[in-house]
Amino acid sequence: MAIKTKTKMSMTRQLISSRLGREVSAGEIVMVGVDMVLGNDITSPVAIKEFESHGFKNVFDKNKIALVLDHFVPCKDILSANQCKIVREFASRQGIKHFFDAGDMGIEHALLPEKGIVKSGDIVIGADSHTCTYGALGAFSTGVGSTDMAFGMATGKVWLKVPEAVCFVLKGKPKKWVGGKDVILHILGEITVSGALYKSMEFCGEGLRSLSMDDRFTIANMAIEAGAKNGIFETDEITSAYESERNNPTFPLFAPEVSAYGKVYEIDLSEIEFMVSAPHSPDNAFPVNEISGVKVDQCVIGSCTNGRISDLAAAAEILSGKKVHPGTRTIIIPATQDIYLEALKKGYIETFIQAGCVVSTPTCGPCLGGHMGVLADGEKAIATTNRNFLGRMGHPGSEVYLSGPAVAASSAIAGEIVSPLEAV
Amino acid sequence: MIITGRAFIYGDNIDTDVIIPARYLNSFDPQILARHAMADFDADFASKAKERGILVAGFNFGCGSSREHAPIALLGSGIKCVIAKSFARIFFRNAINIGLVIIESEKAAERAADGDSMTIDTQKGVIKNLSKGEEYPLLPFPPFLQKIIDSGGLLKMAAADEKLKKAGGGNE
Numbered sequence: 001m002a003i004k005t006k007t008k009m010s011m012t013r014q015l016i017s018s019r020l021g022r023e024v025s026a027g028e029i030v031m032v033g034v035d036m037v038l039g040n041d042i043t044s045p046v047a048i049k050e051f052e053s054h055g056f057k058n059v060f061d062k063n064k065i066a067l068v069l070d071h072f073v074p075c076k077d078i079l080s081a082n083q084c085k086i087v088r089e090f091a092s093r094q095g096i097k098h099f100f101d102a103g104d105m106g107i108e109h110a111l112l113p114e115k116g117i118v119k120s121g122d123i124v125i126g127a128d129s130h131t132c133t134y135g136a137l138g139a140f141s142t143g144v145g146s147t148d149m150a151f152g153m154a155t156g157k158v159w160l161k162v163p164e165a166v167c168f169v170l171k172g173k174p175k176k177w178v179g180g181k182d183v184i185l186h187i188l189g190e191i192t193v194s195g196a197l198y199k200s201m202e203f204c205g206e207g208l209r210s211l212s213m214d215d216r217f218t219i220a221n222m223a224i225e226a227g228a229k230n231g232i233f234e235t236d237e238i239t240s241a242y243e244s245e246r247n248n249p250t251f252p253l254f255a256p257e258v259s260a261y262g263k264v265y266e267i268d269l270s271e272i273e274f275m276v277s278a279p280h281s282p283d284n285a286f287p288v289n290e291i292s293g294v295k296v297d298q299c300v301i302g303s304c305t306n307g308r309i310s311d312l313a314a315a316a317e318i319l320s321g322k323k324v325h326p327g328t329r330t331i332i333i334p335a336t337q338d339i340y341l342e343a344l345k346k347g348y349i350e351t352f353i354q355a356g357c358v359v360s361t362p363t364c365g366p367c368l369g370g371h372m373g374v375l376a377d378g379e380k381a382i383a384t385t386n387r388n389f390l391g392r393m394g395h396p397g398s399e400v401y402l403s404g405p406a407v408a409a410s411s412a413i414a415g416e417i418v419s420p421l422e423a424v
Numbered sequence: 425m426i427i428t429g430r431a432f433i434y435g436d437n438i439d440t441d442v443i444i445p446a447r448y449l450n451s452f453d454p455q456i457l458a459r460h461a462m463a464d465f466d467a468d469f470a471s472k473a474k475e476r477g478i479l480v481a482g483f484n485f486g487c488g489s490s491r492e493h494a495p496i497a498l499l500g501s502g503i504k505c506v507i508a509k510s511f512a513r514i515f516f517r518n519a520i521n522i523g524l525v526i527i528e529s530e531k532a533a534e535r536a537a538d539g540d541s542m543t544i545d546t547q548k549g550v551i552k553n554l555s556k557g558e559e560y561p562l563l564p565f566p567p568f569l570q571k572i573i574d575s576g577g578l579l580k581m582a583a584a585d586e587k588l589k590k591a592g593g594g595n596e
Contacts, residue, residue: 128489128490369446396465
């Protein structure tokens with residue numbers, strides 16, 4: 001691993017500066033080349049229409065565009081099927097290398113890192129707000145709209161305002177089953193949904209050593225929930241182990257001294273409790289004991305936030321030999337086909353089915369009230385997803401509580417929100 | 425550009441799931457989206473958008489998802505502009521990129537009451553609340569963003585710029 005840099009620049013500024021070959025300042029608007037442009041079945045059709053109606057013929061690089069049909073797929077209705085068709089035909093016409101359809105599709109933000117399509121040091125834009133997930137690898141990665149995606153596909157560039165940065169220095173080791181989700185919900189409770197508006201959330205400190213890549217993906221994934229432009233992690237041995245399995249080199253990225261940041265938060269991971277965010281905002285976060293007893297009609301374990309193998313492992317450990325509460329429909333969605341297969345081999349899928357859960361093919365589905373678990377008026381759900389806005393999972397009169405997989409699985413057994421320490 | 429209308433007021437953190445619920449994202453037709461804009465949140469949105477035209481909101485307007493369907497739905501609703509204390513960043517860039525007029529002014533948003541008559545002169549850089557007899561400065565956008573707005577959107581700008589049109593992923 002390279003020697004720590006002496007720079008005063010935030011990690012995000014380091015990446016943009018190294019790409020442009022000059023030192024950029026926070027607040028400056030720059031045009032920068034991108035390594036990957038991502039879109040899904042909801043955002044890509046809009047981008048494709050914009051791209052073609054403005055007279056663009058060919059994408060800038062067919063190897064640097066990823067199109068993933070994951071939100072309403074397998075298609076839930078005719079309109080969704082029409083949208084997928086637009087993307088499928090465009091991918092075929094343009095010869096897009098990284099096109100994923102039902103069968104090899106996974107939830108985009110679990111899929112791209114897993115396939116090694118995004119890596120540390122990259123600059124990535126995606127027409128999906130949770131594109132900030134790849135910051136876990138030490139990439140600059142940010143969500144944009146469909147027009148930005150079209151512009152990126154046409155020119156290979158994005159316009160950016162270089163963000164100011166806030167620093168999160170992590171120390172200590174989390175308790176058993178406390179994971180990345182609890183860390184980020186704790187942070188959201190502290191800084192609120194606009195606590196990092198337009199800023200970069202940068203994670204460093206010795207506490208990183210006890211956060212797996214899955215934990216880091218979960219944390220970076222929800223940086224957008226604080227209004228952040230991106231979340232970004234230092235790279236270390238855990239990053240390189242993940243990247244070398246995918247034959248990718250690891251970009252040496254280190255946070256500057258904390259004095260370089262305008263705002264610094266110190267977080268002791270050992271003090272973080274199991275967290276739950278109550279309706280209707282991800283920052284409405286409480287330790288589970290302050291919220292326990294809420295009856296839940298549905299439990300969802302999955303999504304780009306918590307549908308990875310370690311999430312399913314935690315859920316399986318808790319559900320093993322148990323039955324979910326008869327009043328709590330429990331839907332488990334492995335985020336990719338590889339995760340699904342690994343869960344199958346490890347016996348987790350059998351555990352889930354024996355416990356009375358539904359197991360679904362990868363899809364964003366219920367997270368955004370699309371399909372595979374839409375809520376009725378007055379129903380409540382506990383979900384490992386990322387947003388609990390009004391009407392997010394279905395009827396505007398329904399409610400979503402957000403948690404990590406251990407709290408969700410325990411609550412599925414109890415039929416009401418409980419701490420894993422009580423359920424097991 | 426001179427915009428006139430009457431204000432209708434929303435609070436802080438209006439998210440994109442409220443602006444256009446995900447169940448309607450199986451279409452990107454502005455007229456279809458407009459029919460459902462804000463529907464779960466304010467049943468009278470469609471008539472307010474047409475009759476009053478000026479949506480005034482608090483902090484972090486448009487937070488949440490990247491869906492461009494949100495500013496598209498607002499454009500389709502016939503709304504003239506959104507004034508907010510602050511905007512969420514993806515919504516902000518989407519609005520600039522597609523030509524929805526957005527105005528960030530803490531003072532104008534703070535002072536506006538439901539039904540106030542307002543005029544915005546983007547050339548002169550002034551927001552007037554005629555009902556209150558007050559004026560607030562309209563801060564100019566950075567030159568690059570103004571160029572996008574003047575071009576009629578990001579892709580129109582790119583299509584008209586030979587250098588950008590031929591770009592193959594290089595920088596600046």
